[in-house]
Amino acid sequence: MPHVLVTGGAGFIGANFVLEWLSHPEADGIVNVDKLTYAGNPASLASLENDPRHIFSRTDICDRQALDRLLAEWQPRAILHLAAETHVDRSIQGPADFVQTNLVGTFTLLEAARAYWSGLDAERQRGFRFVHVSTDEVFGSLGPEDPSFSETTPYAPNSPYSASKAGSDHLVRAYFHTYGLPVLTINCSNNYGPYHHPEKLIPLAITNALAGKPLPIYGDGLNVRDWLYVGDHCSAIRAVLARGRVGETYNVGGRNEMTNLQVVHRVCDLLDELEPKPQGSYRDQIIFVSDRPGHDRRYAVDTGKLERELGWMPAETFETGLRKTVRWYLDNPAWVRHAMSARYPSPKATQDAS
Known part of the structure; x- marks a missing residue:
């Protein structure tokens, strides 16, 4: 069976991608590589326990020897790199983990991929792909009337998180131009949907509201984000x-x-x-808290290139996607309890939208 290797496949976007991919009977197998930090939740993959197409490896992407062994054993036709530390508040409190995972981890994975790809025959080299999933936060902050981020917008990251992702994007680009490694990069806006860790804005609002706790919002609450349903992001990754x-x-x-x-x-x-x-109303629980340092005011994404070249369009509106999301959290209290357990501690500040 042919395989693809997915990093971060027990995280939010990764788990949704793995589940969606394997929902197709004819799909390639997945080698799922995840370190299982607090945001890597194996409960998200429980439905795949008896699926022989899902091979899980608890592996740190900074472990070059382990990556080499997995690539040699499973011979994937593609690597989909979704593993990352993503919570801005955590990056402010402790940036070292973000540099290690997002920058050093991506470098280590690129080196392993380059060595593996170089050893393939010409036909398999032509078919191989390295897809790197990044964020729109690398572009910095927009003013109210500024045009949306395009693929040519200059990078201007403002947090340790976005700076570490910007660095990883530059490495991926360099490996294409220097070594010819067949890479593609995706810069996505704020995702939401099932299996999202409750430290992020939407699941935090849902879980706090139901628990009768305050719903904290940074500053004046007028920071703007572009919201993307995670299922639509997964379809975009497949298209790319x-x-x-x-x-x-x-x-x-x-x-x-x-x-x-x-x-x-x-x-x-x-x-x-x-x-x-x-x-x-649950609105009565909303409170405003002090803004975080370097809080970007607005993100907006121009998806025209993806739509023109690959024919991709989102299937969900914010209304339909949010209803599905809220319904999922109401229907899955056991998953929420597991995600919020002591094994998955939350940071001091948890009002991050991204």
């Missing part, structure tokens, strides 16, 4: 892998610009409908 031009970057977004306050209001309104309180 299948049809993307080698060496190119593609922006992926949901065309759903919204302030953090608007997002939390919509979460509250859905909970008022689906799980109403005895009295009042």
